[in-house]
Amino acid sequence: MLPSFSFLDFASYLTVFLLSLSAHEAAHAWIAKYLGDPTAYLAGQVTLDPTPHIKREPIGMLAMPIISYLSCGWMIGWASVPLNVAWAQENPRRIAAIGQDTGNQNAAGFLPVKDNMLALLHAPQPRANFITRATERGIIGKGAGNNLQAGGL
Numbered sequence: 001m002l003p004s005f006s007f008l009d010f011a012s013y014l015t016v017f018l019l020s021l022s023a024h025e026a027a028h029a030w031i032a033k034y035l036g037d038p039t040a041y042l043a044g045q046v047t048l049d050p051t052p053h054i055k056r057e058p059i060g061m062l063a064m065p066i067i068s069y070l071s072c073g074w075m076i077g078w079a080s081v082p083l084n085v086a087w088a089q090e091n092p093r094r095i096a097a098i099g100q101d102t103g104n105q106n107a108a109g110f111l112p113v114k115d116n117m118l119a120l121l122h123a124p125q126p127r128a129n130f131i132t133r134a135t136e137r138g139i140i141g142k143g144a145g146n147n148l149q150a151g152g153l
Contacts, residue, residue, distance in 0.1 A: 010069060017065050017075045018050040025053055028098055029081040035094040040081035053079050 026047055029040030044052045054061045060078035068076045088095040 005070075013069060013075055014065060017077065018054075018061065019048065021061065021077065021079050022048050022050040022053050025079045025081050032081065032083070032098045035097060036091065037084050037087045037094075037098075039084040039087075043082045045081045056080065056082075 025045060029043075029045040032039070033041040033046065040046065043056075045056070050061065057079045060080075062077075065075040065077040068074060083095075
């Protein structure tokens with residue numbers, strides 16, 4: 001836990017995180033319906049209420065943001081809306097406007113992890129804080145921590 005943990009700060013961060021991610025995913029779902037794919041709309045994803053988004057992605061919407069906040073002091077996570085892959089393959093220009101991935105659904109499950117790792121590796125200060133704390137706690141070795149902070153993988 002952070003040395004100066006404040007429940008009010010944590011609750012504020014989590015509330016803003018959940019509402020902004022819900023709004024972002026609701027926009028994807030609404031645009032998909034507008035362009036002809038009602039899948040996300042029918043699944044109840046066109047809403048600012050975080051509950052359906054949390055039910056769909058509990059790790060990315062709750063677990064990861066809480067863990068990252070408690071260990072690093074900032075939140076990172078992900079969410080998604082359902083997509084009709086057959087419709088997406090028939091309408092590649094529309095799917096590009098929605099901003100969804102039409103790849104293999106098994107591989108798509110890895111995308112948030114890859115994107116979050118890229119964000120972590122390209123954000124100098126949070127990366128340094130995360131790596132320093134991980135090194136101090138013995139999660140990674142000191143040599144590995146130095147290499148990661150220097151940007152070498």
